[in-house]
Amino acid sequence: MEIRELQWFTALAEHEHVTITAERLNISQPTLSRAIRRLERRVGVPLFDRHQNRLRLNKYGEVFRAHALRAISEVSGAEQRITALIDPDTGTVALGFLHSYGTWLVPDLLAGYRRLAPGTTFELRGDAADAVVDDVRNSRLDLGLTSPRPAGDDVEWTPLRDEALCLLVPPGHRLARRRRVRTAELADEAFVALEPVFGLRQITDRLCAAAGFVPRVVLESTELSTLRALVAAGLGVAVAPLTGSPSGPGDHAVAVPLDDPQARRTVGVVTLAGGPRAPVVARFYDYVRSRAHAPHV
Structure with missing residues (x-):
């Protein structure tokens, strides 16, 4: 029929x-x-x-x-x-991202793009790295902003910029007034961390493994804001993005730069292999990649 x-x-x-x-x-x-x-x-x-x-x-x-x-x-x-x-001017883009990117990367990208294509709308979804990549693979999302680079040749991932990582410690901690700290100095510390499905947790585990120890994780969370609050409460230390992390003593966790060349996470945009087919998605994808390595993406 x-x-x-x-x-x-x-x-x-x-x-x-x-x-x-x-x-x-x-x-x-x-x-x-x-x-x-x-x-x-x-x-x-x-x-x-x-x-x-x-x-x-x-x-x-x-x-x-x-x-x-x-x-x-x-x-x-x-x-x-x-x-x-x-429609490349008035269509909709389904965009996934790590929760922490929702406070700086996503607003910066969308603000810049809306000046070019004000009629484009976005469906936004914050999630863990594995979940974002899985949703891209299953076409529930058009694009994802994630870290680290996902495995597999069914998706393509374009690096955009490196984001420095730091150590978060409670106020008054023995390392709180240090200018820098080496990962190897943390072997005896109690860690609070994101759950293993999160990219930041995977990077933390790799940093510690490279320094010769397995982190003693005493608490796990699903949000960076909770992670920072747990550290501020004196429940452990954590590896976190330097972006948005407090830097001085007080009521908040203290951010101390890590003296480790691998203490960074590379922000990238992921889509299905071959790139997006819908014109509205392809246009935004090209814009995001054009902002690679910009001081403020």
Whole structure:
């Protein structure tokens, strides 16, 4: 059953005359008649009562017309929505990102892009790195801002900039007034950390492994804001992005730079291999990549 046959049927139901309807549809009478007979064979009953050259919609036809009109309306609505989604100026981009990027990276990108394409809308979703990449793989997201580089050749990841990592310690901690600290000095510390599915936790584990120890994680969280609060409460130390981290003694956690060349995470944008196909997504993707290595992405 084709949508055009439903459209022909509803037109015939309105005019109840094959010749007039065929002329208005710009098709031949035999083509229209065959299409109606196919519909009737499919539903198993006549949809019209025939009276010489005239047709009269019967009770089965009335039922079928009501559903045909809804089907045509749904398809038309879907076409309009898809057109809006792919329009490079007024479409929608589904963007995922790590929660911590929601406080600086995402607002900066969207503010800059809205000046270029004010009609573009965004569906925003903050999540863990693995979840963002998984949603891109399954087309639930168009693009993702994540770290570290995801594994697999089914996605492509473009690095944008490096973000320095620091050590968060409670006020009054033995390392709070240090200018820098080496990762190896933390072997005996209690750590608070994000759960293992988060990219920052994976980087933390690698830093500690490279320094020759496994971090003793006493508390796990799913949000950086909670992580900072746990450190400020004296429950442990944590590795966190230097962006947005407090830097001086007081009621908050204290950020101390890490003296380790690997103490950084590379921010990147991930999409399906081959790049985005929808024009609206491709345009924003190109903009994001054009901002790579900018002082403020």
